[in-house]
Amino acid sequence: MIRALVYLGIILVGLCVSPFLVGNTGYLYIALGEYQAETSIVFGVIALILFYSLLQLFEFIVVWVINLILSSRLLPEKWRKKAARKHTLVGALALAEEDWAAAEKAMVKGAEKGEIPALNLLAAARAAQHQNNTVARDEYLAKAALEPLAAKAVSTTRTRYLLQQGELESAQEELTKLNPTSKSKTPVLLLAIELYKALEDWQALKLILPIINKKHVLDEQAFKALSLETNLALLQSAAKTNEQELEKCWHWLSRAERKQAEYIAEYAIGLNHFEHKAQAIKLLQKQLKAAPSKPIFDALAQVLTPSDVEARKQLLELESQYEDNVDYQICVAKLYHQNSDYHNAKVWWQKACYLEDTPSNLHALADAQEHEGELNRALQTRRKAVRV
Structure with a gap:
């Protein structure tokens, strides 16, 4: 509607102005050197518009020709x-x-x-x-x-492929070039974790644990599992080396970590290995009173021997307190097994199987039954273990 009104206005203005233009065409005189030209203003304006239109057409043709020539030369490259x-x-x-x-x-x-x-x-x-x-x-x-920007990506990719091939030493050399630090990207740190675990290079893995934690490369549960695996491996390796290395590794742990049952148990086993049994037993008994757990009971079963009468007696006195604790039952059963007291071992293995009839518990019970001459019962127990 508005457009129609605009057109109508233009037409009306033209009708009003046209008589004036027809009656007053104006006069235009142009002199250029020896050449002279006389015409009306209306014709001059029309000629100027026509000249400008021809100039634009000429420019378009020239540009089109140039583009055609260039595109024909570069056409194979485009293809x-x-x-x-x-x-x-x-x-x-x-x-x-x-x-x-x-x-x-x-x-x-x-x-x-x-x-x-x-x-x-x-x-x-x-x-x-x-x-x-x-x-x-x-x-x-x-x-x-x-390509300079692709250098790190190529190095990361090459390390991953070498790791997948099992060429661990070559992969380690390539990872060294990447130099995993706090400034490294997450894929590089994940690759470092995988490679160090494959190499069992727990020292190197221990050094990048703070970086992994700070950058949240793993979720909380996965990081705790990795820290536990790394620190336990270091303690076990130190226990196979010498006492000084064991103490160094133990004090490398944080104060909070030195209160964890898993580390206390492994440290006690190491102390026992270096003939510090009394200290190991004292450490385990202290933890047993504070917070009994499977690692502590497993360590007690390894550290205590038939000669440790007093410590074994104290452990048996806790029967009423831990009657529903399957780890306690297994620990006592193993101690009786050490003494070749298969009768009591069978009793305690039965208690353990009553609480948790896992294949390992059932097979241990079957061993005790065989030593007691209960071959049929032992056979039934092993069949049950297979079904479980």
């Missing part, structure tokens, strides 16, 4: 880039389908004139890795590493 994009798409789809041979072939072709060759080469390396073609894989990674 190659278009083909590279097509090959990259085909390779990506093949990777999604896990058609590794097709993916490798397409990604290599796409890398020749691709916009980001390093990505194509990394994808081709992945496909070659899945085909166990390590020669081609290393070739692709070497080419991708020529």
Whole structure:
């Protein structure tokens, strides 16, 4: 509606102005050197508009011709880039389908004139890795590493592939170049965890635990499990080395960690190994009164011997307190087994199986029954263990 009113206004203005223009066309005189021209203003304006239109048309034709010439010269390059994009798409789809041979072939072709060759080469390396073609894989990674921004990604990828192949020493050399620190990215730290565990390099893993915790690389439960595994491995290794190393490892733990049952149990076993039995028993008994747990009972079963009459007596006095604790029953049963007291061992294994009839408990009960000559019962117990 508004547009129609505008058009109508323009028409009315034209009708009003046109008689004035017809009656007063004006006069225009142009002199250029020896040339002179006389015309009306209306004709001059029309000629000027026509000249400008022709000039614009000429400019358009010139630009179009230049673009045509340039595009004809660069046309093969455009075709190659278009083909590279097509090959990259085909390779990506093949990777999604896990058609590794097709993916490798397409990604290599796409890398020749691709916009980001390093990505194509990394994808081709992945496909070659899945085909166990390590020669081609290393070739692709070497080419991708020529891109400065891709150097760390290539090194991380190479470390992961070497780890998957079981070439742990080579993987460690590559990881050393990455130098896992607090500034490292999460994938590098996760790779370091996996590699150090495979190498059983618990010292190196212990050093990066604070970084892993600070950067929240693992969730709380997974981090606690990793810390426990690392510290226990270090204590066990120290106990096999010497007493000084054991003490060093023990004091390397934080104050809170030195109160955990798992570490106390392992430390006590180490002390016992270096003939500090009294100290080990005292430490375990103290923890037993504070917070009894499976690691403590397991350690007591290893540390106590038939000659430790007083300590064994104190342990048996706790029967009424821990009558529902299966770990306590197992501990006492193992101690009787040490004495070759199979009758009492059988009684305590029966109590343990009543609380928790696991295959290990049932097989231990069957062993005691066999020593007591109860072969049929032992056979039934072992059958029950198999069913469980």
